[in-house]
Amino acid sequence: MSEWKPQFYPGQSSIAANRRKYIDPSFRPRKIRSVSDEDIVKLLGHRAPGEAYRSVHPPLEEMGEPDCPIRKLVTPTPGAKAGDRIRYIQFTDSVYFSPLVPYMRAWVGHSRYRGVDIGVLSGRSPLEARERDVEIIAKEFIETEWFDAARTAVRGATVHGHSLRLDENGLMFDALRRYVYDKETGEVVYVKDQVGVPLDKPISVGKPLPEEELKKVTTTFRVDGVPFREDKELIEFVQRVHELRTRAGFNPEKVKGI
Amino acid sequence: MPRYPDKIDLYDDRGNLVDTNVPLEAISPLLNPAIKQMVQLIKRCVVVDLEGLEKALATGAVGGARCIVAGRSLKLDLVANAEAIADKLAECIRVKPDDDTEVKVIRGGKTLLVYVPSTRFEAGVEYTTGCTTVAAGLCYTIIEMFNVDLFDADLIHTAVWGRHPQTVDMLGGFVKMLLAMPQANEGPGYALRNVPVAHLAIITRKNAMNAAALASILEHTAAFEMGDAIGPFERLHLLGLAYQGLNANNMVYDLVKENGNGTLGDVVRSTVRRAVEDGVIRPLKKLSSGYTVYTTDDLPLWNAYAAAGLMAGTMVVCGAARAMQHIPSVMIYFNDLIERETGLPGVDFGRVAGTGVEMSFFSHSIYGGGNPVVFHGNHIVTRHSKGFVIPCAAAAVALDAGTVGFTPERVSGVVGEALGEVPLLREPLKHVAQAASQIKGEI
Numbered sequence: 001m002s003e004w005k006p007q008f009y010p011g012q013s014s015i016a017a018n019r020r021k022y023i024d025p026s027f028r029p030r031k032i033r034s035v036s037d038e039d040i041v042k043l044l045g046h047r048a049p050g051e052a053y054r055s056v057h058p059p060l061e062e063m064g065e066p067d068c069p070i071r072k073l074v075t076p077t078p079g080a081k082a083g084d085r086i087r088y089i090q091f092t093d094s095v096y097f098s099p100l101v102p103y104m105r106a107w108v109g110h111s112r113y114r115g116v117d118i119g120v121l122s123g124r125s126p127l128e129a130r131e132r133d134v135e136i137i138a139k140e141f142i143e144t145e146w147f148d149a150a151r152t153a154v155r156g157a158t159v160h161g162h163s164l165r166l167d168e169n170g171l172m173f174d175a176l177r178r179y180v181y182d183k184e185t186g187e188v189v190y191v192k193d194q195v196g197v198p199l200d201k202p203i204s205v206g207k208p209l210p211e212e213e214l215k216k217v218t219t220t221f222r223v224d225g226v227p228f229r230e231d232k233e234l235i236e237f238v239q240r241v242h243e244l245r246t247r248a249g250f251n252p253e254k255v256k257g258i
Numbered sequence: 259m260p261r262y263p264d265k266i267d268l269y270d271d272r273g274n275l276v277d278t279n280v281p282l283e284a285i286s287p288l289l290n291p292a293i294k295q296m297v298q299l300i301k302r303c304v305v306v307d308l309e310g311l312e313k314a315l316a317t318g319a320v321g322g323a324r325c326i327v328a329g330r331s332l333k334l335d336l337v338a339n340a341e342a343i344a345d346k347l348a349e350c351i352r353v354k355p356d357d358d359t360e361v362k363v364i365r366g367g368k369t370l371l372v373y374v375p376s377t378r379f380e381a382g383v384e385y386t387t388g389c390t391t392v393a394a395g396l397c398y399t400i401i402e403m404f405n406v407d408l409f410d411a412d413l414i415h416t417a418v419w420g421r422h423p424q425t426v427d428m429l430g431g432f433v434k435m436l437l438a439m440p441q442a443n444e445g446p447g448y449a450l451r452n453v454p455v456a457h458l459a460i461i462t463r464k465n466a467m468n469a470a471a472l473a474s475i476l477e478h479t480a481a482f483e484m485g486d487a488i489g490p491f492e493r494l495h496l497l498g499l500a501y502q503g504l505n506a507n508n509m510v511y512d513l514v515k516e517n518g519n520g521t522l523g524d525v526v527r528s529t530v531r532r533a534v535e536d537g538v539i540r541p542l543k544k545l546s547s548g549y550t551v552y553t554t555d556d557l558p559l560w561n562a563y564a565a566a567g568l569m570a571g572t573m574v575v576c577g578a579a580r581a582m583q584h585i586p587s588v589m590i591y592f593n594d595l596i597e598r599e600t601g602l603p604g605v606d607f608g609r610v611a612g613t614g615v616e617m618s619f620f621s622h623s624i625y626g627g628g629n630p631v632v633f634h635g636n637h638i639v640t641r642h643s644k645g646f647v648i649p650c651a652a653a654a655v656a657l658d659a660g661t662v663g664f665t666p667e668r669v670s671g672v673v674g675e676a677l678g679e680v681p682l683l684r685e686p687l688k689h690v691a692q693a694a695s696q697i698k699g700e701i
Contacts, residue, residue: 001575004530004534006527006530006599007548007549007550007599008598008599009549009598010545010547010549010551010598011547011549011600012545012547014549017541017547021637023523023595023598025521025523025524029613049446056639056661057659057660057661060580060659063659063660066463066464066465066466066656067463067465067655068464068465068657069271069273069466069467069511070466070467070514070573070577070657071274071466071577071580071657073511073514073515073517073573073577074514074518074573074574074577074657075518075578075579076577076578076579076580076659077578077579079580080579080580080581080659082661083660085661086579086581086583086661103594106428106587106590106591106594107523107591107594107595107598109449110521110523110575110591110592110595111521111595112523113521113575114519114520114521114575114578114579115575115576115578115579115580115581115584116575116579116584116587117554117575117579117581117583117584117587118591119587119618119622128583128584129577129579130328131564133579149332161431178497188345198684218635219582233546233547233549237545237551237601240551241597241601241602241603242694243606244602244603245603245606245607245608246604248557248561248607249608250559251374251490251491252490252494252557252561252607253490253557253558254489254490254557254681255554255557256554256555256557257542257553257554257555258553
């Protein structure tokens with residue numbers, strides 16, 4: 001059936017449409033800020049800028065690989081090829097209209113990036129990969145509209161507090177105070193790296209988006225925004241999958257044409 | 259007459275066709291001669307770590323970690339005399355002169371691979387027969403060959419049997435089998451699920467397709483033993499074994515080849531496209547957003563397609579990173595994405611995604627645990643999807659280039675290396691396909 005086209009995500013709401021758009025790997029998120037490669041490395045805190053990548057095993061070419069047909073079919077990422085350590089970037093997304101909800105990070109990440117290990121927890125979404133691969137992915141996430149200076153944060157540790165009330169400047173609570181609001185410039189500035197180690201020079205991630213703008217790009221359902229219950233199509237979809245899982249568990253041979 | 263109408267084409271691990279139009283039941287653990295022989299070999303094959311035993315006797319370090327019997331030691335040249343020990347041990351455990359007893363000396367005498375005679379198993383009900391026979395026979399052999407006296411024989415026993423009977427298993431002993439002691443199994447029929455994937459990766463020499471096949475064979479054979487693969491669920495398991503584990507219709511290989519430079523999402527979409535093209539799923543209705551809900555008239559076959567996609571996704575993601583830790587993430591999000599792409603349930607109807615969540619906590623040091631090399635289907639957080647999870651974990655471990663501290667080599671030790679000498683276990687894909695081809699006329 002040649003007319004088959006990927007559809008990514010169901011739902012009739014603007015939130016569902018955003019989710020559908022972001023999961024599609026052909027979508028290019030708008031770049032809204034520039035953060036230098038050096039500052040990305042500092043923010044991650046895994047190595048000093050300019051320092052060589054440390055390795056966990058020799059480069060694949062040197063060590064040789066077992067006789068496995070799958071290894072011949074699957075190209076290793078640059079980091080895997082070099083034998084880099086596996087490192088991470090971890091995000092905390094506000095419940096107040098953040099561009100990406102935690103689950104979206106997994107769906108978007110697995111749709112667009114190779115060799116990534118993404119997790120979703122209550123207050124954090126780690127993305128792990130080989131070190132040089134992480135740096136490239138981190139840059140794309142931080143520089144684009146998927147990162148809002150106020151409602152998204154890079155937090156390697158002590159992540160919680162994201163669901164508390166926002167502060168007077170619209171920023172999420174951060175127990176480690178990794179970032180501050182610069183009243184003069186209106187920008188959010190990181191003064192510590194992702195695990196809370198002070199930076200020698202602050203790193204600006206720009207101005208927070210206005211609330212109305214955030215509501216356009218968000219993937220968060222909220223009663224004071226777009227409530228989940230208003231997206232009947234999505235509710236019915238979720239209920240359908242749940243029902244089919246249950247029926248199949250009872251007798252898979254009897255689930256036909258439903 | 260076959261019970262099921264399904265026919266499959268069988269391929270090897272490199273995408274070469276072995277046979278076409280094979281009835282599904284030809285790969286059934288109940289009928290396939292190679293699978294039946296593998297199960298018997300798993301019971302019969304026992305590994306003796308002679309090098310370890312020699313060192314333990316010399317130092318008195320017997321009965322497991324941190325146990326040293328001060329003042330007790332025996333300096334015996336076991337490795338140097340491996341051939342003689344092998345002959346004497348074979349003689350000791352043999353039942354009839356022409357039976358299938360065999361003791362192979364491998365790794366330059368450091369290890370013995372013992373094939374315990376089938377007759378001994380026919381005369382009992384437990385799979386532990388192999389281990390107990392070899393342990394007791396080895397004690398007797400060493401005592402005889404090296405003239406060990408009454409007062410030193412207990413050290414031989416403790417070194418060979420480990421801390422047993424203080425422990426239910428042979429903790430710290432130097433006679434090992436692939437399976438755990440029955441008391442360590444989660445429930446009835448779990449024996450073949452209690453094998454850490456580290457062993458499977460090492461036995462298959464880190465060939466991801468064969469590691470997956472071996473794991474799949476053990477898991478689905480266990481499904482028959484557990485009472486899962488019966489009635490309407492038998493075909494579900496057979497299709498899962500065929501498509502996910504045995505590369506039926508070359509689906510896993512094709513999906514990996516197509517997405518060798520791709521992402522997990524790409525594999526999801528390739529899987530759905532193939533299911534649509536093969537008529538396994540079809541549009542049911544269009545929703546107001548333009549989203550098309552798909553349906554199927556054959557949910558077990560859709561499940562097999564999704565399971566093959568999951569395997570390919572594992573190979574593409576863990577293969578790209580040459581790392582094993584990604585496996586739980588693949589299990590959760592492959593299923594999330596494929597459910598959202600189609601409106602149909604994911605692999606094993608949600609159980610794989612659920613197991614992935616548990617595994618991710620277990621494998622990422624959130625609630626302790628360990629890395630994927632110690633995963634097996636006999637653990638509280640890994641057992642829920644029977645047959646469809648562990649094969650992916652085995653493939654992931656096989657593809658790792660060395661990113662973990664506890665490597666599969668370290669965890670598996672001499673067991674995996676020795677059992678890798680058994681061709682049927684090392685290259686299961688080829689042997690099961692050939693055996694299926696041979697019996698297809700009889701189904």
